[in-house]
Amino acid sequence: MTLLVQGGRVITAESERDADVLVEGDTVTAVEPGLAVRADCVLDARGCYVMPGGVDPHTHLDMPWGQTSTCDDFTSGTVAAACGGTTTIVDFCVQQPGQRIPAALAQWHAKLERTPPVIDVGFHIAVTDPLAPHTAADLGDAVAAGVTSFKLFMAYKGSLMVDDEGLFATMRTAARHGALVLVHAENGGVVEVLVREALAAGHIEPRWHGLTRPPAVEAEATARAIALAGIAGCDLFVVHVSCREALAPVAAARAAGERVWGETCPQYLLIDETALAKPGFEGAKAVFTPPPRAPEQQEHLWRALADDALCLVSTDHCPYTFAEQKALGRADFSRIPNGAPGIEHRLALLHEFGVRAGRFSLSRLVALTATNPAKLFGLHPRKGTLAPGSDADIVIFDPAAEHVCSSQSEHSRVDYCLYEGMSVRGRTRTVLAGGRLVVQDGEPVADPGRGRYVARGPVVWS
Ligand code: URP
Numbered sequence: 001m002t003l004l005v006q007g008g009r010v011i012t013a014e015s016e017r018d019a020d021v022l023v024e025g026d027t028v029t030a031v032e033p034g035l036a037v038r039a040d041c042v043l044d045a046r047g048c049y050v051m052p053g054g055v056d057p058h059t060h061l062d063m064p065w066g067q068t069s070t071c072d073d074f075t076s077g078t079v080a081a082a083c084g085g086t087t088t089i090v091d092f093c094v095q096q097p098g099q100r101i102p103a104a105l106a107q108w109h110a111k112l113e114r115t116p117p118v119i120d121v122g123f124h125i126a127v128t129d130p131l132a133p134h135t136a137a138d139l140g141d142a143v144a145a146g147v148t149s150f151k152l153f154m155a156y157k158g159s160l161m162v163d164d165e166g167l168f169a170t171m172r173t174a175a176r177h178g179a180l181v182l183v184h185a186e187n188g189g190v191v192e193v194l195v196r197e198a199l200a201a202g203h204i205e206p207r208w209h210g211l212t213r214p215p216a217v218e219a220e221a222t223a224r225a226i227a228l229a230g231i232a233g234c235d236l237f238v239v240h241v242s243c244r245e246a247l248a249p250v251a252a253a254r255a256a257g258e259r260v261w262g263e264t265c266p267q268y269l270l271i272d273e274t275a276l277a278k279p280g281f282e283g284a285k286a287v288f289t290p291p292p293r294a295p296e297q298q299e300h301l302w303r304a305l306a307d308d309a310l311c312l313v314s315t316d317h318c319p320y321t322f323a324e325q326k327a328l329g330r331a332d333f334s335r336i337p338n339g340a341p342g343i344e345h346r347l348a349l350l351h352e353f354g355v356r357a358g359r360f361s362l363s364r365l366v367a368l369t370a371t372n373p374a375k376l377f378g379l380h381p382r383k384g385t386l387a388p389g390s391d392a393d394i395v396i397f398d399p400a401a402e403h404v405c406s407s408q409s410e411h412s413r414v415d416y417c418l419y420e421g422m423s424v425r426g427r428t429r430t431v432l433a434g435g436r437l438v439v440q441d442g443e444p445v446a447d448p449g450r451g452r453y454v455a456r457g458p459v460v461w462s
Pocket residue numbers: 060184287288289290316318338339340
């Protein structure tokens with residue numbers, strides 16, 4: 001089966017040019033202007049951008065949290081991702097208490113079987129029992145199976161959090177195996193004290209989620225993680241950087257040539273702390289961690305994306321329904337499940353508020369959403385670019401289409417949209433994943449086939 005994407009403007013991290021893209025089976029075989037070939041199928045991309053499919057390296061599908069689980073499984077979550085121009089996700093497989101890492105990974109593979117994804121999926125392993133006797137050897141086996149990134153939570157005391165000894169031990173294991181360490185950087189002990197005091201004083205409303213996790217808590221843990229990674233000699237990636245105070249140590253380490261990278265997410269660029277203080281229980285929709293910050297923080301993050309202090313944008317899609325799941329914390333903000341939906345909105349929001357607002361170029365948009373995540377998470381050049389030999393993961397994006405973000409039109413199972421009412425110009429029109437048509441005219445096709453598990457390699461970053 002051959003397919004020709006014809007007449008579009010091909011955008012990669014390196015260039016913009018008018019060109020056609022030839023697909024044979026599941027692979028791109030040519031990217032050239034005016035390709036004179038007869039294909040089984042032709043997709044008209046005139047007036048549109050043709051981009052490599054997005055890589056979202058931070059999602060939480062079907063993830064347990066206390067007594068509940070995120071409300072998207074691998075089918076619903078990846079359908080929503082595809083509708084927003086993402087063709088690969090790397091999801092967090094979380095080690096449960098007392099569980100061996102191979103068992104955790106087997107559990108996540110079983111989820112893929114039960115609820116097949118429509119796009120390709122890789123896994124990170126979130127290590128919660130780092131000092132258990134088998135953990136170091138198990139992590140070596142995980143790398144051999146293509147799970148080349150280890151996540152450690154420095155927050156969520158009493159559930160996911162690890163202490164410095166566990167963090168450092170895992171960093172050393174990562175250094176031995178050439179794996180990347182990811183940190184959720186907040187000082188969980190300090191948060192615990194602040195939350196306890198707030199509740200004792202009778203503060204139960206969602207806005208206290210923000211007030212008990214100030215920027216200094218994130219900055220301290222970020223600097224600590226960077227220092228420990230330096231001693232251990234491992235590569236470090238700081239997830240969901242939310243504020244100038246935490247950005248500073250990441251930027252300084254990068255300027256000093258250290259192998260440290262960071263991401264932010266659309267919620268930190270576009271949602272601020274006022275969302276937490278909305279009347280009634282509405283603020284629960286913005287209970288994610290780290291919390292939304294003061295409005296003036298956002299410009300610092302935008303600038304960091306432009307100057308490469310931060311090198312990618314993920315979604316941290318972690319959806320809980322407002323009606324039932326967020327409601328678990330009506331009488332106590334600390335019981336509101338932490339997380340926000342957004343898997344479908346990344347590309348359109350960054351196109352509107354990044355490219356159209358003049359903050360960065362179209363090529364930088366592709367770097368931030370596809371190429372850099374593919375390089376950091378060991379998927380490049382198979383993913384994250386459009387070149388002969390790369391997977392036929394292709395997005396046709398119509399820059400003129402107008403769209404208003406709304407839970408009415410999005411494809412996640414969640415019952416609210418964090419960006420409700422925001423107008424954007426530019427929308428994903430057509431998506432190919434491994435050469436399969438998965439989205440047409442902005443909507444999922446009826447029979448998209450299934451995506452694959454992708455084993456990943458080491459960081460590819462020069
Ligand atoms: O609030 C968030 N971000 N929930 C998901 C888990 C995490 O911390 O990434």
